[in-house]
Amino acid sequence: MIDVEGVVEMPKPKVAERVAAEVNGWPMAGASFVLVVGGAALFSVGAANGAGVAIALGVVAFVIGAILAAGLTPVQPGKARVLQILGRYSGTLRTDGLRWVNPIATRREVSTRIRNHETAVAKVNDADGNPIEIAAVVVWQVQDTAQAMFEVDDFVEFVAIQTETAVRHIANSYPYDVHTDEGGMSLRDSTDEITETLSTEIGARVQAAGVHVIESRITHLAYAPEIAQAMLRRQQAGAIVAARQRIVEGAVGMVELALEQLSAHNVVELDEERKAAMVSNLLVVLCGDRDAQPVVNTGSLYQ
Numbered sequence: 433m434i435d436v437e438g439v440v441e442m443p444k445p446k447v448a449e450r451v452a453a454e455v456n457g458w459p460m461a462g463a464s465f466v467l468v469v470g471g472a473a474l475f476s477v478g479a480a481n482g483a484g485v486a487i488a489l490g491v492v493a494f495v496i497g498a499i500l501a502a503g504l505t506p507v508q509p510g511k512a513r514v515l516q517i518l519g520r521y522s523g524t525l526r527t528d529g530l531r532w533v534n535p536i537a538t539r540r541e542v543s544t545r546i547r548n549h550e551t552a553v554a555k556v557n558d559a560d561g562n563p564i565e566i567a568a569v570v571v572w573q574v575q576d577t578a579q580a581m582f583e584v585d586d587f588v589e590f591v592a593i594q595t596e597t598a599v600r601h602i603a604n605s606y607p608y609d610v611h612t613d614e615g616g617m618s619l620r621d622s623t624d625e626i627t628e629t630l631s632t633e634i635g636a637r638v639q640a641a642g643v644h645v646i647e648s649r650i651t652h653l654a655y656a657p658e659i660a661q662a663m664l665r666r667q668q669a670g671a672i673v674a675a676r677q678r679i680v681e682g683a684v685g686m687v688e689l690a691l692e693q694l695s696a697h698n699v700v701e702l703d704e705e706r707k708a709a710m711v712s713n714l715l716v717v718l719c720g721d722r723d724a725q726p727v728v729n730t731g732s733l734y735q
Contacts, residue, residue: 442640449578449642452515452523457504457530464504467497503535510545512577524577542577546646551596553652556603558619563656564608566619568599570634570648579642587641594637595648602630608655619653626650679719687714 471494478486505525507513513525515537525531526544533539550569558564572591574580580587603619606626610618617625627649635645691707702710 440637442637445576445579445583445640445642447521447578447582449524449576452513452525452533454505454523454525454527454531454533457506457532460500460532461504461530464497464500467493467500469497471495471497499535500532503532503537505531505533505539507531510543512542512544512574513539514542514577514581515539521578521582540581542574542580544574544577546571546573549592549595550651551592551599554596554600554603555656556600558603559605559607562608562659564603564619565652565654565656566599566603566650567652568595568630568648568650570595570631571646572634572638573644573646574642575644576642579640584641587643590641591638591643595634598630598633598637599650601633602626608653619650623650676719683715683719687711690714 471490471492473490474486474493475490478484478488478490505513507525507528507530509528511528513533515522515525515533517534517537522534522537524542525533525539548569548571551567553565553567555563555565570591574587584590606622607616607618609620610616619626627647630650631645631648634648638645687710691710694702
């Protein structure tokens with residue numbers, strides 16, 4: 433794991449997710465239906481016959497059935513229910529289907545599905561002070577529902593702000609490109625290392641909110657418009673210099689090979705002055721950026 437420097441150490445969470453006390457909701461739904469219908473029937477019969485006991489039993493049965501019905505909680509796949517009883521966290525429902533919990537518990541729904549968050553294009557300065565534009569996308573998921581609900585006010589907004597902060601910090605920590613032979617990491621050339629560092633930093637920032645970062649990627653990276661043309665010319669100049677260097681290396685090798693072949697096959701004997709002239713002419717022909725115009729020498733070798 434890459435060590436991320438400069439990340440604010442978040443406070444340790446004071447609450448952790450635990451399984452809530454719950455039972456299968458279908459038997460409780462059946463019991464609630466029977467009590468409500470039976471209570472209503474008893475009340476009607478007691479009211480018709482003037483039987484106070486039947487009326488009282490009917491009311492009690494109806495109230496118990498209604499209380500049982502209040503505890504029925506549907507849970508969708510990919511979502512969870514965070515339970516609170518009188519302000520205290522009592523557990524989390526993750527089992528999908530119809531469940532039954534304490535009727536007085538408040539139930540807040542939390543999505544545990546995988547989500548994407550893409551930052552807006554931000555204009556920042558890289559490590560060399562050059563203005564650049566950068567944006568990233570982070571794939572995340574709620575891992576601890578209790579921390580997501582109680583450690584921060586709004587965990588979705590928290591992830592968005594912390595992601596943007598991490599992207600800006602990464603952009604400030606590395607140059608856009610490396611222009612020296614010393615090497616080193618850059619935003620443009622070290623994509624895998626930079627994204628790993630970004631994922632680690634975002635994960636450290638949002639861990640307190642019970643969020644797990646699955647992956648992050650830089651989706652937009654470019655020089656700011658005001659210096660883009662200048663940087664493009666510098667890149668082109670670097671490419672031209674590198675190409676010229678390769679051409680010169682190849683030309684020197686070809687000249688050396690030509691001299692060796694002429695000497696080995698005794699084609700012609702050249703003194704040092706003629707060798708220097710031949711080398712000069714060959715280098716001009718091989719290194720020139722335009723086709724050479726041949727000149728026929730009708731005189732001697734020395735004219």
